[in-house]
Amino acid sequence: MFYDINAIFKKEFGSYFKSRLAYIVLSVYIITSLSCTFYLGNFFNIVNYNLYSFFYYQPGVLISLIPALTMKLWADERRYGTIELLLTQPMKYSSVVLGKFFAAWAFCGLMLILTFPFWLTTALFIPVDSYNVFYNYLAVLIASGALCAIGCFVSSLCRNPISAYLIAAFIGTILKMFNFDFLIKKFNISNEIIIRISQSLNFDSHYENIIQGQLTWSDMIYFSLLIIFCLWLNIMSVEYKRD
Amino acid sequence: MLSVINLNKTFSEKRVINNMSFDLREGEIVALLGPNGAGKTTLMRLITSFYEPDSGDVCINGNSIYNNRTEALKQIGYVPENGILYPELTVFEYIKFMADIRRIPYQNFVDNLVSLIQQLDISSVINQKCETLSKGFKRRIGIAGALIHKPQILILDEPTEGLDPNQKFFIRNFIKEYSKNSIILISTHIMEEVDALADRVILINHGKIIRNLSPERLKKTTSSGDIESAFRFATTSVLEED
Numbered sequence: 001m002f003y004d005i006n007a008i009f010k011k012e013f014g015s016y017f018k019s020r021l022a023y024i025v026l027s028v029y030i031i032t033s034l035s036c037t038f039y040l041g042n043f044f045n046i047v048n049y050n051l052y053s054f055f056y057y058q059p060g061v062l063i064s065l066i067p068a069l070t071m072k073l074w075a076d077e078r079r080y081g082t083i084e085l086l087l088t089q090p091m092k093y094s095s096v097v098l099g100k101f102f103a104a105w106a107f108c109g110l111m112l113i114l115t116f117p118f119w120l121t122t123a124l125f126i127p128v129d130s131y132n133v134f135y136n137y138l139a140v141l142i143a144s145g146a147l148c149a150i151g152c153f154v155s156s157l158c159r160n161p162i163s164a165y166l167i168a169a170f171i172g173t174i175l176k177m178f179n180f181d182f183l184i185k186k187f188n189i190s191n192e193i194i195i196r197i198s199q200s201l202n203f204d205s206h207y208e209n210i211i212q213g214q215l216t217w218s219d220m221i222y223f224s225l226l227i228i229f230c231l232w233l234n235i236m237s238v239e240y241k242r243d
Numbered sequence: 244m245l246s247v248i249n250l251n252k253t254f255s256e257k258r259v260i261n262n263m264s265f266d267l268r269e270g271e272i273v274a275l276l277g278p279n280g281a282g283k284t285t286l287m288r289l290i291t292s293f294y295e296p297d298s299g300d301v302c303i304n305g306n307s308i309y310n311n312r313t314e315a316l317k318q319i320g321y322v323p324e325n326g327i328l329y330p331e332l333t334v335f336e337y338i339k340f341m342a343d344i345r346r347i348p349y350q351n352f353v354d355n356l357v358s359l360i361q362q363l364d365i366s367s368v369i370n371q372k373c374e375t376l377s378k379g380f381k382r383r384i385g386i387a388g389a390l391i392h393k394p395q396i397l398i399l400d401e402p403t404e405g406l407d408p409n410q411k412f413f414i415r416n417f418i419k420e421y422s423k424n425s426i427i428l429i430s431t432h433i434m435e436e437v438d439a440l441a442d443r444v445i446l447i448n449h450g451k452i453i454r455n456l457s458p459e460r461l462k463k464t465t466s467s468g469d470i471e472s473a474f475r476f477a478t479t480s481v482l483e484e485d
Contacts, residue, residue, distance in 0.1 A: 007343035011332075018331045081327045088291040088323075089344045090316035 004091040008099025009106070012073065016107055025068055029111045032061050034118065050132040051119065055211045058140045059176055059204070062108070062147055067168035069107055070151025071161040073100045074238070078159045087238070097234045101152050108144035112137055132213050139210035142223040143203075147172055149230035156237040175203045244268055245396055245426055250289055250299035252450075259285045260296070261450040267396075267426045272418065274441035274458075275430040278478050282450040283430040284324060287400050290428070291321045303396065317345070320389030324400040324430075326381030330374035334365065334384050337373055338391055345392040352391065359387045362417060379410035386417070397421065399429045403436060415439050434470045444470075448478045 016022040033054065037043050041053025048054075077083035086096060122128055151168040158164040184195055199205065206219040245267040252260040259282050267273050275283050288294045290301050292308045292315075301308040306315040328337055338359075342352040360366050363383045368376060373384065382402060389397060402418070403411040418427060418440060431437065437444055437458055444461050446454035454461060454477055458470060465472040 003346055004344065007340065010343070011329075011336075011340050014336075015329075015331050080330060081323065081325065082329055084288070084293055084323045085321075085327055088293050088316065088319075088321050089341075090313040091344060092313065 001092065001095050004095035005099045005102065008091075008096055009103050012100050012103035013106055016069070016103070021068065021072075022107070025065055025107075026111060026114060029061065029065055030114060032065075033058065033115060036061060037118075048122070049127060049129045050136060050211070050213065051122065051128065052211065054115070054118065055136045055140060059143060059207055062140070062144050063172035063176060064169060065111075066104070066108065066144060066147040067151045067154075067165045067172070069104045070148055070155050070168060071158075071164040072155070073104065073152055074156040074234075075158045075161040075164045079161075093238050094235050097152070097156075097231055097238060101148060101231060101234070104148040104152065105145050108148060109141060112140060112144075135213065135215050136211045139207060139215070139219075142220070143207055146203075146223050146226040146230070149227045149234070150175075153230045153234040153237065156234050157241065177204075178202075244304060245290070245428075246302045247286075247290065248300045248302065250286070250301065251297045252285060252289055252294060253297050259450050260289060263299075263447075263450070263452055265445055265452065265455060267428060269395075269426055270423060271442050272422045272427045272429065272440050273443045273445060274437045275428060275445050275447065276432065276434075276437055276474065277430075277447040278432060281447045281478075283432075283447065284400055285450075286447070287321075287323075287398055287428070287430055291319060291398060292316065317392070318394055319396045319398060320392070320394035321398045322382070322385040322389045322400065322402065324404065326378060326385050328373040328376075328381055328384055328388075331372070333372055334369050334376070334387075337384060338388050341388040342391045347392055355391050355393065356387075359390060362420070363387050364413070379406050379413075382406065382410070382414060386414070390421070394425070396426045396428070399427070401430055401432075403431075403433065411436075434474060437470055446474065446477055453477050 036057035037051075037054040041056060043053040046053065074083075077086060087093070119128070119133055123130070147168075150171055151164070154168040154171065155161070155164040158167070183189075184198060189195065200218065200222065206222045209216060209219050247263055247265050250260050250263045251258070263286065275286065277283050285294065289296050290308070292301075292312050295309060301315075303315045303318050306318075308315040329340070332340065338356060339352070342355075347355070360369065363386060365380065365383050365387060368380050368384070373381070376384065386397075386399070386402070397418075399418070403414050406414065415436070418429070421427065429436070429440065441458050444454065444456060444458055445452055446461070454464075461473045462468050462470055465476050
């Protein structure tokens, strides 16, 4: 299985750099992230020992960019008909799904690595808590994994990459913005269990927990389950929707 | 040996493959002949497990393609219709990708590639992107990708469709050469292809096998003695029966 995942991973990761897509996404990511950090994040006016100004805006930036990485992964296979070639090879469908997912996730890792000079430069001028920053990078990485899994699943349902981009970005936005507290207050729900379940489903609260230095198992489990659930949906969609 | 056993497939209540059974033996080139929409491509997709049947099975040397999919698929090389390739890859990268999926050791890959480059005459395009290739080269690269692991069974969906006479001649010669120790199944609706290549013809219409015999015997089913008349006679008489 590892061998198959590796073959798909190499092909997909390499394909990013065969078009301008990789360079556009990397440039836009760096420019947008730093613009948000300095202009929206008041970088120079707040205490930034954990680069809070930078990490606070990452989900928003990634929600708009990760669908661009995942949109073609399956939609192009359907558009060009290569899905027939791919799914008639002696591999498990799960290997193909994982290979594509890891390629997109690894690209997100590369995007994050390219922001390390910002971390190092900041550390020259102000005291930075490196452990905290490391956990924050971990938070962004795992959150980007969840967004990649959503993007891959959506792409597997579409034939047109643009549709895949728009739907994945929409789902990511809803997931980030949807605040269950609002509904609880509106409908005056007092059931403790429902309140706790709704709080535990909130993407933003789990992400903020981590970037405020409170990495807990529940946050890790939340993002891990989101990834596993979307990948399972992806495998199902590949298995049952061939054309 | 490849055995198709009581295969059935329905799409939105329309039966596309109707209780089909046949065997393919080593050294045989079998042409799947039928009018457009007869079910040729669907049958190929069922044999390669791209589709799952409603009932029935396909066995390759005793391995069911639905119960033991990965093992059975290792023995097949499949070239879908229209020369489908990954447009962003070069020819070398495409064939290497196919070899990686098939877990071919690097030295074997190099040996097989060298021999395929010679046999298919693709040295001039080996570093060219697949999207820039002509139809004829796309077919050749598709065949090279399907043969990189030296499969026992080669399945080709309309391999010479839309090619010029020189390219057709080249691909037919290659198929003839490769068939000596293999099983080759080609789908086509070109009569001259059947005449030039096939040891046996399976004629299908409306998802049913209506003839399963040699081209010579097929010709004898009509007084004019050519395959085209036999094809027209068989497919239209079934229509009338329906």
